[in-house]
Amino acid sequence: EAGVAQSPRYKIIEKRQSVAFWCNPISGHATLYWYQQILGQGPKLLIQFQNNGVVDDSQLPKDRFSAERLKGVDSTLKIQPAKLEDSAVYLCASSHTSYGRGTDTQYFGPGTRLTVL
């Protein structure tokens, strides 16, 4: 079974630039999560999708961050414009749960390490 795929693995941009991350979840997984992980801390949930609908985006800085999950499969997370404090690893995870706000076992991708200069 293929795991969660993410790209790119690394990205370096200057502040005020835009950046996008892509995630392909495990086939058949209804729930998709985007997390932000700052160095030395645990992951922080940014947004959770159930199929192509948003379940929880309460911690997403909506003035600069956006995410979509077209057709309930792949997802993209965008930052526009980036700030220095956005430097972090962005993790995508998926789970099989098909109802409610799921915390069924989450499977994580390798993450994208973003550096904002």
Added chain:
Amino acid sequence: DAKTTQPPSMDCAEGRAANLPCNHSTISGNEYVYWYRQIHSQGPQYIIHGLKNNETNEMASLIITEDRKSSTLILPHATLRDTAVYYCIASYSNYQLIWGAGTKLIIKP
């Protein structure tokens, strides 16, 4: 969600059992205890979870005290590849996971 407390770091000799403690004194009756780990430069990996009973799988054992206020993750024969940050999370089933800073476990040869 109940808050969990873990030591920031631990060492263990290769081949020995690694016992990672977690305190969750305010856990409610319906909250599960989940363990994940994160090897350097990788995404977190699910290990095990439990509610009241002790649990065992191919990776580890989870021992939950009778009052459910604390638990211990046991890696029976630690190898160098078990060096990672281990996260203990208390959460309701089908609810958001709140991640702390975890325990950095270093396996020494």
